[in-house]
Amino acid sequence: MNWPATVVFVCLFLFITILGFISARWRAGDLNHLHEWGLGGRRFGSWITWFLIGGDLYTAYTFVAVPALIFGAGALGFFALPYTILVYPLAFAVLPRLWVVAREHNYVTAADFIRGRFDSPWLALALALTGIVATMPYIALQLVGIQVVIGGLGFPTHGFIGDLPLLIAFGILAAYTYTSGLRAPAMIAVVKDLLIYITVLALIVVVPLKMGGFGQIFAAIPRAKVLLPAPSNGNLGMMSYYASLALGSALALMLYPHATTAVLSANGPETLRRNCVFLPAYSLMLGLIALLGYVAYAAGIARLPDLAPYFAQYKAQFALPGLLLHFFPSWFVGVGFSAVAIGALVPAAIMSIAAANLFTRNVYREFVHRTCSPERETQMAKLMSLVVKFGALLFVVFLPLNYAIQLQLLGGILILQTLPAIIAGLYSRWFDASSLLLGWAAGLAWGIWAAHATAFQKSVYAVHLGHFVVPGYIGLYALVINLVVATLSAGLLRAVGKSADNAAAVGN
Amino acid sequence: MTPPSVRPLGWLQIVLLGVPCVAVIIPPLFNRIDPTLWGVPFFYWWQMLWVPLSGLFIGIAHKTWTIQNREGTR
Numbered sequence: 392m393n394w395p396a397t398v399v400f401v402c403l404f405l406f407i408t409i410l411g412f413i414s415a416r417w418r419a420g421d422l423n424h425l426h427e428w429g430l431g432g433r434r435f436g437s438w439i440t441w442f443l444i445g446g447d448l449y450t451a452y453t454f455v456a457v458p459a460l461i462f463g464a465g466a467l468g469f470f471a472l473p474y475t476i477l478v479y480p481l482a483f484a485v486l487p488r489l490w491v492v493a494r495e496h497n498y499v500t501a502a503d504f505i506r507g508r509f510d511s512p513w514l515a516l517a518l519a520l521t522g523i524v525a526t527m528p529y530i531a532l533q534l535v536g537i538q539v540v541i542g543g544l545g546f547p548t549h550g551f552i553g554d555l556p557l558l559i560a561f562g563i564l565a566a567y568t569y570t571s572g573l574r575a576p577a578m579i580a581v582v583k584d585l586l587i588y589i590t591v592l593a594l595i596v597v598v599p600l601k602m603g604g605f606g607q608i609f610a611a612i613p614r615a616k617v618l619l620p621a622p623s624n625g626n627l628g629m630m631s632y633y634a635s636l637a638l639g640s641a642l643a644l645m646l647y648p649h650a651t652t653a654v655l656s657a658n659g660p661e662t663l664r665r666n667c668v669f670l671p672a673y674s675l676m677l678g679l680i681a682l683l684g685y686v687a688y689a690a691g692i693a694r695l696p697d698l699a700p701y702f703a704q705y706k707a708q709f710a711l712p713g714l715l716l717h718f719f720p721s722w723f724v725g726v727g728f729s730a731v732a733i734g735a736l737v738p739a740a741i742m743s744i745a746a747a748n749l750f751t752r753n754v755y756r757e758f759v760h761r762t763c764s765p766e767r768e769t770q771m772a773k774l775m776s777l778v779v780k781f782g783a784l785l786f787v788v789f790l791p792l793n794y795a796i797q798l799q800l801l802g803g804i805l806i807l808q809t810l811p812a813i814i815a816g817l818y819s820r821w822f823d824a825s826s827l828l829l830g831w832a833a834g835l836a837w838g839i840w841a842a843h844a845t846a847f848q849k850s851v852y853a854v855h856l857g858h859f860v861v862p863g864y865i866g867l868y869a870l871v872i873n874l875v876v877a878t879l880s881a882g883l884l885r886a887v888g889k890s891a892d893n894a895a896a897v898g899n
Numbered sequence: 900m901t902p903p904s905v906r907p908l909g910w911l912q913i914v915l916l917g918v919p920c921v922a923v924i925i926p927p928l929f930n931r932i933d934p935t936l937w938g939v940p941f942f943y944w945w946q947m948l949w950v951p952l953s954g955l956f957i958g959i960a961h962k963t964w965t966i967q968n969r970e971g972t973r
Contacts, residue, residue: 466930466942469942469943469946472923472946472947472950473923473924473946473949475950476919476920476923476946476949476950476953477920477923477924479953479954479957480916480917480919480920480953480956480957480960481916483916483957483960483961484908484913484916604937604938605937605938605939606935606937606938607938608938609935609938609939609940617932617940617942618930618931618932618940618942619926619930619942621930629926630926630927630930633926634924634925634926637923637924638924664961665961667957667961668954668957668958668961669954671950671951671953671954671957672950672954674950675947675950675951678943678946678947678950682939682943
């Protein structure tokens with residue numbers, strides 16, 4: 392048991408708990424309305440939006456999984472960097488437009504927008520359910536991040552006692568999300584970022600210095616790991632896989648419900664545009680964290696007797712916690728570990744709020760209780776945020792860890808299939824609800840089949856084009872199928888005169 | 900009339916936003932060890948370099964778009 396680290400960890404945790412509860416009164420609004428509880432009243436300025444979106448997208452799982460990928464898979468794992476570079480130009484082009492439409496009609500979710508734009512509750516339902524299903528394992532992975540650092544503090548990790556610290560963390564998270572809504576993660580995100588920046592800067596300065604610089608570190612990595620293997624015999628191999636992973640993940644990121652929630656809570660389109668200029672600052676941090684995977688590899692910490700049991704249990708995921716434990720005094724380990732744990736609570740709160748918004752708006756109010764009052768609607772969302780988190784907790788406690796990772800991988804493939812509806816809704820008159828629904832179903836079906844063919848272990852599928860073999864991200868290929876099916880069936884409907892012209896949302 | 904805050908982007912902005920995307924999505928362009936920078940292989944520092952550069956390009960796209968809009972509404 393690492394006492395100094397545990398004390399620091401618990402103190403920081405208490406601090407953000409108090410912050411979470413006070414935040415209900417921050418820029419107070421009537422928390423009986425869904426856009427107040429679930430979107431912070433759409434009043435977050437540039438700074439808070441920067442922290443909130445940063446806290447939302449760069450999750451604890453990122454801090455644990457990205458170095459783990461590099462540690463295990465080498466250069467391929469670095470796709471996380473181009474992925475976050477691609478996100479912001481795309482976001483700059485699309486999101487301000489979505490914000491304006493959403494504000495105009497008081498939309499709280501992306502599915503709300505689809506409901507209004509295409510006048511189809513069923514397409515909206517498809518989007519809402521896809522969003523909820525994709526979000527659940529994502530929350531579960533945040534809890535896994537907490538589990539890894541709690542294990543690293545030396546707590547027992549098996550049986551009921553082993554789950555107890557996680558249950559407590561989860562209870563705190565549930566309570567302040569319930570009372571304060573989106574204001575809680577927005578405020579805590581500021582603390583989380585400070586802790587993360589301190590930890591990463593310390594790691595990236597101190598550890599390479601102790602090991603004789605990056606030249607030494609990269610010299611210790613096998614050459615085959617440092618670069619992507621060159622294409623051979625017309626097989627593009629890792630090259631096309633790397634690019635498709637980056638592009639597919641970038642497209643998927645903005646479609647996740649928690650991203651929509653953070654985006655819609657900004658106070659205007661200019662706030663979002665400014666944020667696209669400055670959010671890449673987080674990606675710099677991400678790149679440094681990724682390199683820490685190599686640092687851990689070169690330091691050989693997986694073979695050290697005191698850390699080997701952790702690596703046996705958590706595999707490569709212990710790369711970053713292991714570096715902290717090996718190179719830093721205990722009290723700083725507490726700071727670093729709480730950065731990861733708090734970094735898990737922020738997105739987990741936003742994700743559960745986003746999933747709750749989706750359920751309440753696009754399932755409950757649409758299909759169960761059409762005439763419900765705003766108070767009733769908000770109450771429902773608050774309860775759902777608890778249900779969603781509880782579901783994620785059951786995942787972590789009762790299913791093997793691998794399930795959560797595999798489901799999250801599947802979640803990315805699923806969420807990508809909501810892209811055509813959103814983009815068509817914003818920019819095109821060609822599509823109608825039934826064609827988009829058909830495309831969604833086709834993309835989903837193929838995506839799940841292709842993932843199943845790898846036994847849900849990988850997200851790669853090799854397409855054969857003449858003499859070429861082009862391995863790529865399943866989600867991206869499924870999206871192509873989705874788009875082709877939707878476009879063709881929309882054309883077919885037009886040809887038989889069944890489809891009315893569909894005015895685009897804004898600006899046409 | 901479309902409010903100025905949602906005017907579509909022009910060609911200039913689309914090109915500006917496209918440059919950082921192209922720079923990092925074609926791995927054969929940067930899948931090399933040399934030249935290294937402070938011991939870090941080209942593959943890694945090239946992509947890291949594009950993080951601040953992408954911010955710069957998006958910033959220029961934003962500025963030019965704002966200026967064009969202002970002229971358009973006069």
